[in-house]
Amino acid sequence: MDLHKAKVFLDKINREYARMSKDPDNIMRIDVDIMLAYVRDLYDALLTEPAAVSVASTREAASRPAPPIPPPPPSVQTPPQPAPAPPPQPAAPPVDPPAPRVAEAVKNREPLPQVKPQPPAEVPATPPSFPAPSPEAEALFEFKQAVELSEKLSELPIPDLRKAIGLNDKLLLTRELFGEDSTAFEKALNTLNSFTNMEQAKAYLMEHCVMRYRWTDKKRIETARKFIKLVRRRYA
Secondary structure, eight states: OOHHHHHHHHHHHHHHHHHHHHSGGGOOHHHHHHHHHHHHHHHHHHHOOOHHHHHHHHHHHHHSOOOOOOOOOOOOOOOOOOOOOOOOOOOOOOOOOOOOOOOOOOOOOOOOOOOOOOOOOOOOOOOOSSOOOOHHHHHTTOOOOOOSHHHHHTTOOOSOHHHHSOHHHHHHHHHHHSTTOHHHHHHHHHHHHHOSSHHHHHHHHIIIIITTTTTTSTTTHHHHHHHHHHHHHTTO
């Protein structure tokens, strides 16, 4: 039993339970999966046996004398039997050669009718999937220059958004800003990493995230601002 690992996972279970008990009516599926993962880790830690037992049993098995090998039974040789002679095969009847084929003259094929290409039909412009950005959406991207030293330290550049976001923050951002769709969240991070400036990132977030996942709602607006501030540091 690995008591150290068991203590670590038990503390994680207690913290997760305390967090879930604060708001039991809004427990998500992802919260249940995290709790189950911690319980499985605790179970594995309790079943872990010390390595000394296996080493001792190995030495004890190695010190035992090997059982004697019984002698092989005496082999009885039988005289070889002559192989039976194959029966005579009947002679095959003669086969007449096939008659030569006369190639027919190839007739001239009639030319295929020419089909005039049709001009491509005009595709009507499709209306946008979402309405124009609202003033609340524009307010999410407001930026104030840092004055205090602590604020400047919190705005240092980030080379890779995927490495700068911890596991707990990823779970929170996926649940609050991407409708619990982890694939959409990972795709957004990869796309934002490929941009070179904040203008490109803002256009992408406006078109694919802000209006789609309703970042302007009161319960999401603060999390959305923190995420956009983190994205801005990617291009600092």
